[in-house]
Amino acid sequence: MTSSATHGIKTVLHPVSDLATAKAVYAALLGVAPQTDSSYYVGFEAEGQHIGLVPSGGPQSSTAPVSYWHVPDIEAKLAELTDAGATVKEPAHDVGGGRLVATVTDTDGNVLGLIQDR
Template sequence: MTDSSTQGIKTVLHPVSDLDAAKAVYTALLGAEPTADSPYYVGFDAAGQHIGLVPGGGAEGATSPVTYWHVPDIEAKLSEVTAAGGKVKEPAHDVGGGRLVATFTDPDGNVLGLLQDS
């Protein structure tokens, strides 16, 4: 049997309209410089969480923050949440380095993310 329990919310991605302005605010809030800084993504590691800034909401066009639950088996967890009534928004896909992400909606349309590190 596959372990499909969660490891908690460890990643939150925020869509931003002005990456440089948002980077300044989050740097002040978190008291740390970004650990990833590019024109398409800025990320911070703070207190065991990863906070990401995505201009324009990224490929999925997010309009509000998306929390990513870390799981050991993303496909198993997607199966569980869809069997329970969730709907896949963005299927699991590799975003680099073997990291898989997916998003789904709950019955009220809230977008939730799953993340599996290799």
Template structure:
């Protein structure tokens, strides 16, 4: 079961320039501002900037589906023909993410918040 797409992560090469652009777009300061990740919340949407995204193989923004059980969801997607790009990993505070690609090569992000 999903709670829908609530997070979009953009791979960026110049974090300072990306912060300026997204700050202007969203009209707010980031809630997380670290050298490895900058995150904004706006209108119920989480927008992240990942300066290591390109090194992880991201070629553009990835939408992350919020799920109750990331391991079971990943298994179901693989059984249906998806390929794992990044296995389930804790990115801090118990938040788990994973990324896969569908049969057409489109990215699928999964995210499970702590306590789920």
């Protein structure tokens, strides 16, 4: 194990088939309006948690929610995870504003997400 600390799960992305309907449901659940509202992504900030809605599962065509751990060094964490047996699904890449994201699958096929903010 390396000493790079994980900052915890702060982001969960949910695949949705109908973005408008899902937006209404999540707004009612969370009690807040979305802070990001576009045709390809709707994001809510609620109690220190970011909940994102991605139509049709997003670029990875996810069919289940994906939790994202916020880490200080995404490449080091990817190396640590692959050394432990995980497989890179989506390599680290910039999604805007210097934010890097990546996903891996564990040995049972569960998708785990990583985020590194600049």
